[in-house]
Amino acid sequence: MGSLDDRAVFETCESAIRSYCRNFPAVFVTASGATLTDASGRRYLDFLSGAGTLNYGHNNPAIKQRVIDYLAADGIVHSLDLHTSAKQRFIEEMVGTILRPRGLDYRIAFPGPTGANAVELALKFARRSTGRHNVVAFTNAYHGMSQGALAVSGTRSKRAGAGMPLSGVTRLPYDGYLGDLDSAALLEKMLEDPGSGVDPPAAVILETIQGEGGLNVAGAHWLRKIRQVTARHGVVLIVDDIQAGCGRTGSFFSFEPMGFAPDVVCLSKALGGMGMPLSVVLVRPDLDVLAPGQHNGTFRGNNLAFVAGTAALEMWRKPAFEAGIRDRAVRVADALAELVVRYPEHGAHVRGRGLMCGIGWSSAAVAGKVSKEAFARGLVIETSGAEGQVLKLMPPLTIDERELDAGLAIIEQSIAAVVGAAPRPGPVISERIAENAAM
Ligand SMILES: *Cc1c(COP(=O)(O)O)cnc(C)c1O
Numbered sequence: 001m002g003s004l005d006d007r008a009v010f011e012t013c014e015s016a017i018r019s020y021c022r023n024f025p026a027v028f029v030t031a032s033g034a035t036l037t038d039a040s041g042r043r044y045l046d047f048l049s050g051a052g053t054l055n056y057g058h059n060n061p062a063i064k065q066r067v068i069d070y071l072a073a074d075g076i077v078h079s080l081d082l083h084t085s086a087k088q089r090f091i092e093e094m095v096g097t098i099l100r101p102r103g104l105d106y107r108i109a110f111p112g113p114t115g116a117n118a119v120e121l122a123l124k125f126a127r128r129s130t131g132r133h134n135v136v137a138f139t140n141a142y143h144g145m146s147q148g149a150l151a152v153s154g155t156r157s158k159r160a161g162a163g164m165p166l167s168g169v170t171r172l173p174y175d176g177y178l179g180d181l182d183s184a185a186l187l188e189k190m191l192e193d194p195g196s197g198v199d200p201p202a203a204v205i206l207e208t209i210q211g212e213g214g215l216n217v218a219g220a221h222w223l224r225k226i227r228q229v230t231a232r233h234g235v236v237l238i239v240d241d242i243q244a245g246c247g248r249t250g251s252f253f254s255f256e257p258m259g260f261a262p263d264v265v266c267l268s269k270a271l272g273g274m275g276m277p278l279s280v281v282l283v284r285p286d287l288d289v290l291a292p293g294q295h296n297g298t299f300r301g302n303n304l305a306f307v308a309g310t311a312a313l314e315m316w317r318k319p320a321f322e323a324g325i326r327d328r329a330v331r332v333a334d335a336l337a338e339l340v341v342r343y344p345e346h347g348a349h350v351r352g353r354g355l356m357c358g359i360g361w362s363s364a365a366v367a368g369k370v371s372k373e374a375f376a377r378g379l380v381i382e383t384s385g386a387e388g389q390v391l392k393l394m395p396p397l398t399i400d401e402r403e404l405d406a407g408l409a410i411i412e413q414s415i416a417a418v419v420g421a422a423p424r425p426g427p428v429i430s431e432r433i434a435e436n437a438a439m
Contacts, residue, residue: 006027007025007027020048020382023371023372023375023382024048024375024380026038026039026042026044027039031046031058031059032057032058032059033057033058033059033060033396033398033399033400033403034046034047034057034058034395034396034399034400034403034407035058035403036058036380042378043378044375044378044379044380045378045379045380045395045403045406045407045410046058046380046395046396047379047380047381047393047394047395047407048380048381048382048394049394049395049396050269050275051211051212051243051269051382051394052211052242052243052244052246052248052269052270052356052394053269053270053272053275054270054274054275054396055246055247055248055269055270055312055396055397055398056270056273056274056312056315056396056397056398057396057398057399058274058275058396059274060273060274060312060398062311062315063273063274063308063311063312064274064308066307066308066310066311067274067276067304067307067308067311070086070303070304070307071304075303075307076303077303077304078299078302078303079301079303080298080300080301081110081300081301084301084303084306086303086304086306086307086310087301087303087306089306089307089310090306090307090309090310090313091108093309093310093313093314094108094280094313095108097313097314097316097317098252098313098316099282102252102253102256104261104282105284105285106265106282106283106284106285107282107283107284107285107288108280108281108282109121109125109280109281109282109283109288109295110279110280110281110300110301111279111280111281111295111297111300112279112297112298112299112300113268113272113277113278113279113299113300113302113305114144114268114277114279115143115144115149115240115242115243115266115268115269115279116143116144116145116146116149117144117146117279117297118242118266118267118268118279118280118281119143119144119146119148119149119152119205119240119242119266120144120146120148120149120295121281121295122203122205122238122240122264122266122281122283123135123148123149123152123202123203123205123238124290124294124295125236125264125281125283125287125288125289125290126202126203126236126238126263126264126287127202127203128289128290129202129236129286129287129289130202130203130234130235130236131202132199132200132201132202133168133199133202134168134169134170134198134199134200134201134202135151135152135168135169135170135201135202135203135204135205136169136170136171136172136187136198136201136203136204136205136235137151137152137153137154137169137170137171137172137204137205137206138154138171138172138173138174138177138183138206138210139154139171139172139173139174139177139213140154140155140174140177140210140213140214140216140385140386141153141154141174141205141206141207141210141213141240142154142155142207142210142211142212142213143205143207143240144242145158145161147162147164147166150162150166151166151167151168151169152169152205154171154213154386155212155213155386156386170190170198170199170201172186172187172190173186174206174210174213174216174218175216175217175218175219175222175223176216176217176218176219177216182222182225183222184221184222184225184226184229185225187204187226187229188225188229191229191233191235200233200235201235202235202236203235203236203237203238203264204226204230204235204236204237204238205238205239205240206218206223206226206237206238206239206240207239207240207241207243207244207254208223208239208241208244208249208254208255208258209243209244209249209254209352209353209356211243211244211356211384211392212243212384213384213385213386214351214360214384214385214386214389214390215351215352215356215357215358215360215384215385215390215392216351217351217352217353220257220258223255223258223260224258224259224260227260227262230263236263236264236287237262237263237264238262238263238264238265238266239253239254239255239262239264239265239266240266241253241254241255241265241266241267242266242267242268242269242279243269243356244356245265245267245269245270245271246267246269246270246271246312247270247316247321247322247325247397248270248354248355248356248394248397249353249354249355249356250322250325250326250329250353250354250355251322252316252322253265254353263283263284263287264281264282264283264284264287265281265282266279266280266281266282267279267280267281267282268280270312271305271309271312272302272305272308272309272312273305273308273309273310273311273312274308274312276302276304276305276308276309277299277302277305278301278302278305278306278309324397324398325354325355325397326354328355328395328397328399328401328404329353329354329355329357331401331404331405332355332357332393332395332404332408333350333357335405335408335412336350336357336358336359336393337350339359339411339412339415340359343415343419346361346362346363346366346419347360347361347362347363348360348361351390352392352393355393355394355395355397356394357392357393358384358390358391358392358393359390359391359415360385360389360390361389361390361391362389363389364383364385364387364388364389366418366419367383367385367388367389367390367391368383368388369418370391370411370414370415370418371383371391371414373414373417373418374410374411374414377410377413377414378410379407379410379411379414381393381407381411382394391411393407393411395407
């Protein structure tokens with residue numbers, strides 16, 4: 001046995017597919033809120049948050065206690081998809097706190113616990129309800145790693161992992177992919193024109209903000225137009241809200257501010273409250289056409305995740321919770337805006353929406369080096385985009401201001417260390433922290 005911080009066992013015994021751990025090579029032992037602690041006792045701020053899974057922070061006390069109490073009372077942990085009181089409470093909370101107040105009418109389907117499995121089920125609903133096979137997906141999309149989910153995803157290297165043709169998909173440019181080209185109008189034309197060569201699709205699947213794809217934000221006009229066109233042509237609109245949902249952009253669903261409702265919504269990542277694996281597919285009742293057992297699975301519904309997820313959804317009963325996310329998002333947006341103007345020669349610009357935001361760079365090398373430099377300074381922060389050209393901030397939605405500012409200051413210092421201190425307009429973020437400390 002090696003010592004706890006000896007990483008040799010991972011390098012010699014774990015598969016080469018390991019990925020995040022290569023960039024953040026510590027052995028983590030405990031975590032609380034926005035803080036991770038490694039085997040040597042070193043603390044790190046977590047701006048990765050399980051790629052948007054830990055929206056309520058690590059081991060959020062209000063969530064964790066409910067899980068402890070449930071286990072202590074011999075609450076049932078595994079039940080296939082048998083009725084349990086934990087599932088009952090989760091469904092009631094989902095309907096009462098999230099769906100009904102937003103005027104949304106969906107059936108709730110439980111696939112296996114991963115996001116990819118939710119995407120697979122969403123595609124089945126679309127294909128079986130329309131009797132069509134083709135699906136329209138967008139450039140730089142990320143929908144997961146199983147075969148169907150990979151087929152609708154964009155990244156070439158990830159697609160190559162399948163080792164076989166990934167078919168049944170028509171690829172269109174995401175909003176903004178080609179400058180002013182309006183790809184919603186292109187979709188409309190292709191569906192209307194019998195000569196377009198595009199088979200009438202079962203579904204259009206999209207993320208309102210592409211997280212893995214580089215924090216690309218779809219405009220409200222584009223999204224509404226896609227909604228209109230799909231509705232007119234009997235095409236199922238699937239919004240993959242696995243990363244952007246559960247409050248990441250400021251509202252529970254990322255599409256709420258745009259004032260439209262998709263036909264099918266995939267949720268996962270933060271849905272399980274404290275990192276418990278849980279996914280749902282929300283489906284318009286008339287599209288709920290699969291036969292009993294046609295998307296079966298052993299872990300379809302995980303009672304500990306139901307308990308944790310219910311506790312998390314309860315936080316949404318108070319409007320103050322959403323307001324708190326927006327306040328933090330403004331704080332981050334202001335800081336990023338101050339930062340990017342210092343580095344025009346590196347193409348620095350702000351990307352994303354809400355607490356799903358970051359800095360794009362003209363060179364992927366800069367983003368990667370900043371992430372590395374930040375880790376050395378005690379901040380876990382990843383890059384995204386097909387080439388890793390975007391520094392991506394995903395702090396917990398519940399992070400306090402001091403920690404938020406401390407993370408932003410590390411980002412500021414890391415950028416300065418990588419591309420050189422900027423001549424203007426000075427270390428604003430660090431100054432604000434000094435002011436806060438003096439208050
Ligand atoms: C993470 C993610 C998935 C895949 O979820 P897994 O649990 O990793 O299978 C799908 N879509 C989006 C938008 C994601 O961010």
